[in-house]
Amino acid sequence: MKPVKVYIPQDSAALSVGADEVALSVQERAESLNIPLQIVRNGSRGMLWLEPLLEVESKDGRIAFGPVSVEDIDALFEKKFWESREHPLCLGLTEEIPFFKKQERLTFARCGVTDPLNIEEYQKYDGFLGLKNALKMTPQAVCLEVRESGLRGRGGAGFPTGIKWQTVLEAESDEKYICCNADEGDSGTFADRMIMEGDPFSLIEGMVIAGYGVGAQEGLIYLRSEYPYAINILEKAIQIATDNNWLGDNIQGSGFSFSLEVRKGAGAYICGEETSMLESLEGKRGLVRSKPPIPALSGFMGKPTVVNNVLSLTTVPIILAKGASYYESFGIGRSRGTQPFQLGGNVKQGGLIEKAFGLTLRDLIYDYGGGTRTGRNVRTVQVGGPLGAYLGEDQFDLALGYEEMSAGGGMLGHGGVVVFDDTVNMAQQARFAFEFCAVESCGKCTPCRIGAQRGLETMDKVIAGEDVSENLNLLDDLCELMKDGSLCAMGGLTPLPVESAIRNFPNDFNSDNDSRK
Amino acid sequence: MSAFDEWSDNFATHLYEKYKNTKGALLPILHEIQDCLGCIPHAAVLHICDSLNLSKAEVDGVISFYHDFRRENDGRFEIKVCRAEACQAAGSEELVSYIQNRLSQAETQGTFRIEPVYCLGNCALSPSLMMDGKLHGRVSPERFDRLLTLQRTESA
Ligand SMILES: Cc1cc2nc3c(=O)[nH]c(=O)nc-3n(C[C@H](O)[C@H](O)[C@H](O)COP(=O)(O)O)c2cc1C
Ligand code: SF4
Ligand code: FES
Numbered sequence: 001m002k003p004v005k006v007y008i009p010q011d012s013a014a015l016s017v018g019a020d021e022v023a024l025s026v027q028e029r030a031e032s033l034n035i036p037l038q039i040v041r042n043g044s045r046g047m048l049w050l051e052p053l054l055e056v057e058s059k060d061g062r063i064a065f066g067p068v069s070v071e072d073i074d075a076l077f078e079k080k081f082w083e084s085r086e087h088p089l090c091l092g093l094t095e096e097i098p099f100f101k102k103q104e105r106l107t108f109a110r111c112g113v114t115d116p117l118n119i120e121e122y123q124k125y126d127g128f129l130g131l132k133n134a135l136k137m138t139p140q141a142v143c144l145e146v147r148e149s150g151l152r153g154r155g156g157a158g159f160p161t162g163i164k165w166q167t168v169l170e171a172e173s174d175e176k177y178i179c180c181n182a183d184e185g186d187s188g189t190f191a192d193r194m195i196m197e198g199d200p201f202s203l204i205e206g207m208v209i210a211g212y213g214v215g216a217q218e219g220l221i222y223l224r225s226e227y228p229y230a231i232n233i234l235e236k237a238i239q240i241a242t243d244n245n246w247l248g249d250n251i252q253g254s255g256f257s258f259s260l261e262v263r264k265g266a267g268a269y270i271c272g273e274e275t276s277m278l279e280s281l282e283g284k285r286g287l288v289r290s291k292p293p294i295p296a297l298s299g300f301m302g303k304p305t306v307v308n309n310v311l312s313l314t315t316v317p318i319i320l321a322k323g324a325s326y327y328e329s330f331g332i333g334r335s336r337g338t339q340p341f342q343l344g345g346n347v348k349q350g351g352l353i354e355k356a357f358g359l360t361l362r363d364l365i366y367d368y369g370g371g372t373r374t375g376r377n378v379r380t381v382q383v384g385g386p387l388g389a390y391l392g393e394d395q396f397d398l399a400l401g402y403e404e405m406s407a408g409g410g411m412l413g414h415g416g417v418v419v420f421d422d423t424v425n426m427a428q429q430a431r432f433a434f435e436f437c438a439v440e441s442c443g444k445c446t447p448c449r450i451g452a453q454r455g456l457e458t459m460d461k462v463i464a465g466e467d468v469s470e471n472l473n474l475l476d477d478l479c480e481l482m483k484d485g486s487l488c489a490m491g492g493l494t495p496l497p498v499e500s501a502i503r504n505f506p507n508d509f510n511s512d513n514d515s516r517k
Numbered sequence: 518m519s520a521f522d523e524w525s526d527n528f529a530t531h532l533y534e535k536y537k538n539t540k541g542a543l544l545p546i547l548h549e550i551q552d553c554l555g556c557i558p559h560a561a562v563l564h565i566c567d568s569l570n571l572s573k574a575e576v577d578g579v580i581s582f583y584h585d586f587r588r589e590n591d592g593r594f595e596i597k598v599c600r601a602e603a604c605q606a607a608g609s610e611e612l613v614s615y616i617q618n619r620l621s622q623a624e625t626q627g628t629f630r631i632e633p634v635y636c637l638g639n640c641a642l643s644p645s646l647m648m649d650g651k652l653h654g655r656v657s658p659e660r661f662d663r664l665l666t667l668q669r670t671e672s673a
Binding site: 301386 | 540541542543544545547548569578579582583584585586597601602603604605606607634635636637638639640641642643645647650651652653654655
């Protein structure tokens with residue numbers, strides 16, 4: 001009898017709630033009962049509240065069970081979960097679960113479906129199609145295709161990827177680099193991690209295409225040290241890709257050679273800023289560089305360098321596989337394609353939602369998220385990481401797109417959405433924004449280095465009820481100074497969470513015990 | 518990873534050979550030393566200055582810039598607790614107070630150290646923490662107690 005395939009993720013979110021223990025327990029039980037089950041450790045489907053999510057292959061598609069714990073294994077075997085849907089944890093067909101079914105998975109098409117390190121399976125699911133197409137095109141045509149897809153950098157700034165590549169292509173140098181920004185420091189975000197753990201070959205493929213498109217021979221992936229599982233999987237994937245000649249010399253007989261290396265970060269948020277990352281890669285303190293020169297002309301080791309976020313690079317293969325116009329047909333306004341949104345914090349159904357730009361925060365929070373985990377009212381969401389705005393109920397109908405969000409006083413950033421219920425104290429959140437900036441500032445410029453510290457002290461006074469209106473005025477000035485005078489967006493955007501909190505939730509800042517009243 | 522557990526000439530030679538062609542080798546070298554020894558000892562700094570042709574101030578400057586690197590290993594076991602927003606929204610501040618309280622009790626006093634981190638990429642299963650390189654999500658006080666017991670029996 002052919003063994004039945006059972007999928008249990010090795011994604012670190014799944015592991016964080018016991019996926020390894022579940023896999024081990026299923027394996028042991030199947031062996032002792034002599035039931036032919038083959039366990040595959042896949043990536044996560046992104047329905048993280050259901051992790052560990054166990055799936056069983058069936059003729060209709062995969063059947064999901066979750067969240068499964070070791071204590072459920074006895075009963076699952078009693079109900080013969082590999083052939084019956086009777087156990088109460090059964091959720092039916094995975095791809096019919098509304099949270100999943102409503103999505104548009106382009107970048108994450110394979111994530112959770114395949115065994116991340118099975119390169120044959122990667123190809124069976126359209127892997128390396130984009131690269132094969134690219135290698136038949138001229139580098140110029142590759143850059144043009146990316147440009148026409150409308151892809152914009154997913155790391156936060158939203159700069160058009162094709163234009164960046166074009167600059168590097170045109171820069172004259174016999175040495176060029178592709179640096180992948182896998183620092184993913186923004187709180188509330190985990191899409192880079194998920195795809196590196198769940199579909200690492202897509203990042204490799206995207207980087208080889210980038211290398212071919214701009215004429216670079218070497219790539220570096222700057223991966224944060226907080227992601228040990230991702231580092232491990234990616235290093236293995238690089239080895240496998242090299243063994244199969246998808247990396248290294250004369251890739252698939254094309255005459256193009258490209259090598260790839262993972263570099264571990266060292267716990268500094270600012271090293272996600274591209275020039276700070278380059279300094280760090282060169283072995284220095286992560287001090288932000290002043291621009292110009294831009295990294296595209298003078299980047300790693302002073303050579304022309306493409307710096308792209310993980311999601312920008314992992315989206316490139318499908319653009320080259322299906323064509324720019326296919327990708328461009330998704331989205332709204334100047335935000336083309338899809339965005340992998342990340343829903344976290346106090347939310348009932350948290351996880352990864354890849355969807356064309358244009359849905360609203362309300363869709364995310366309620367249709368996908370199902371409201372808060374605590375069952376209380378949603379009071380605010382922070383969108384776009386620690387430097388993003390705190391938005392209130394009256395902004396939940398904003399369309400999620402780059403321009404649409406900034407017109408509404410927010411910022412899309414890397415697509416993280418953190419939900420808070422009505423117990424949140426917004427003065428504390430504003431205080432934290434300064435505290436975070438004080439801890440993580442690179443220290444190069446005064447408005448940020450000193451400003452964050454002053455902001456923190458001033459917020460403490462506001463919270464203690466000392467001269468509240470005077471101190472709020474002071475904060476106002478300080479925020480203007482930080483916005484105008486900071487060298488990078490760390491200092492320049494710290495005022496965004498602070499000011500949005502004050503503007504949208506003024507009552508949290510009007511302490512009753514204002515000493516002057 | 519290499520199997521060195523103290524700073525030695527062999528370790529120095531190993532590092533030199535392994536990284537002599539690496540561009541920007543300082544961070545990879547520091548990571549490997551710290552992964553093996555739990556810190557970057559003074560002798561290692563001197564060796565790095567020599568082999569990479571850097572001044573001591575430059576190497577010290579790099580070590581102090583990054584949260585990951587330590588000059589001394591106090592032998593305490595590190596627990597990285599996420600203090601960022603998605604974990605705050607799910608009660609991480611209460612969890613931190615609980616952990617602090619718990620670790621100050623006699624039987625665990627002085628054996629663990631809490632290190633704040635800002636996001637472990639597990640924001641949908643918050644609050645999160647990392648112990649011994651292992652990530653844990655949806656950590657409640659009860660779950661923390663179980664993890665602690667497990668850790669103590671493993672390291673005992
Ligand atoms: C303080 C700060 C932190 C940043 N952190 C990241 C990060 O963790 N990951 C990332 O891809 N981009 C980050 N960025 C944006 C990068 O500077 C850069 O715009 C991006 O890596 C370019 O790639 P993209 O065009 O593909 O987005 C950060 C920027 C700033 C100012
Ligand atoms: S704004 Fe802050 S982080 Fe950015 S360069 Fe200035 S001091 Fe460094
Ligand atoms: S904010 Fe805590 S894991 Fe992301």
